[in-house]
Amino acid sequence: MQNSGVASLFSSALYNQTHHALFNGSHALSAMSKKLFSLMLALGLCLLAAPARAFDYVSACLFIDSAGLHPMPDGSLTDVDAEADQQHLMQLTRDARARIEATFGAPEARPIVVFFKGRDGFGKYHLNPYGNTQFIGSRACVMIGPEGQNVDVVAHELMHAELNHRAGTLKRALQIPTWFDEGLAMQVDYRPRYRISAEAMKDADGIRECRSYDAFFSHDPKTVVEHYTAARYVVGQWLEKVGQRSVYDRLQRMSQGESFHEAMEE
Numbered sequence: 001m002q003n004s005g006v007a008s009l010f011s012s013a014l015y016n017q018t019h020h021a022l023f024n025g026s027h028a029l030s031a032m033s034k035k036l037f038s039l040m041l042a043l044g045l046c047l048l049a050a051p052a053r054a055f056d057y058v059s060a061c062l063f064i065d066s067a068g069l070h071p072m073p074d075g076s077l078t079d080v081d082a083e084a085d086q087q088h089l090m091q092l093t094r095d096a097r098a099r100i101e102a103t104f105g106a107p108e109a110r111p112i113v114v115f116f117k118g119r120d121g122f123g124k125y126h127l128n129p130y131g132n133t134q135f136i137g138s139r140a141c142v143m144i145g146p147e148g149q150n151v152d153v154v155a156h157e158l159m160h161a162e163l164n165h166r167a168g169t170l171k172r173a174l175q176i177p178t179w180f181d182e183g184l185a186m187q188v189d190y191r192p193r194y195r196i197s198a199e200a201m202k203d204a205d206g207i208r209e210c211r212s213y214d215a216f217f218s219h220d221p222k223t224v225v226e227h228y229t230a231a232r233y234v235v236g237q238w239l240e241k242v243g244q245r246s247v248y249d250r251l252q253r254m255s256q257g258e259s260f261h262e263a264m265e266e
């Protein structure tokens with residue numbers, strides 16, 4: 001479903017959060033030129049027809065500054081009041097960034113990070129209780145609910161933001177296959193449910209067919225877990241050949257004009 005055109009570009013951004021509604025993921029649009037900004041204006045039309053939930057993600061990210069959240073000293077936002085709890089959340093972000101740094105190098109992306117305590121979101125926004133990352137224009141929002149307040153989910157979401165920051169929003173939206181985006185995020189997400197079995201390794205390469213958001217996520221929950229598992233394994237195998245420390249450079253080469261295939265060549 002990721003063909004060119006304004007509607008599909010935006011719908012992929014919207015779908016990105018639907019997946020995190022079920023699991024704990026990320027995504028959408030970022031670093032934007034005037035050209036892309038004008039795209040966003042056109043996309044406003046699509047918003048009218050978007051599901052209420054998708055609209056909540058986009059509007060929560062766009063209007064986060066007026067959502068009545070508390071700013072924390074590290075710049076993130078939360079509806080959590082107790083200082084001890086806020087300290088815990090800031091520590092999670094530090095630990096997640098440290099994990100990314102130990103794996104790929106120091107992260108540079110600085111998305112707006114939001115932690116909320118309600119299972120249904122915060123304020124008037126209905127969000128999933130895990131995690132979600134939105135990219136709208138130059139704005140990136142990582143929104144983490146109560147079920148996602150662990151290093152695995154936070155690092156996973158921040159890694160989506162890092163890929164978007166390095167490769168560029170348009171490149172990510174139009175060229176980076178979903179299996180790669182998810183597989184890379186899974187390298188810093190150690191949850192055991194996504195460990196691959198010896199049996200599944202044989203067919204794991206088939207995940208490369210899941211280039212679009214729909215191909216990866218529009219399935220029953222068990223199949224989607226299998227997709228995450230295969231993506232983690234396949235990207236992990238590729239990293240063993242090319243080296244984790246080459247990833248940022250490869251993504252940056254995409255932002256400078258290389259195609260996904262050129263930049264990721266072994």
Ligand SMILES: [Zn+2]
Nearest residue numbers: 025026182185
């Ligand atoms: Zn994800």
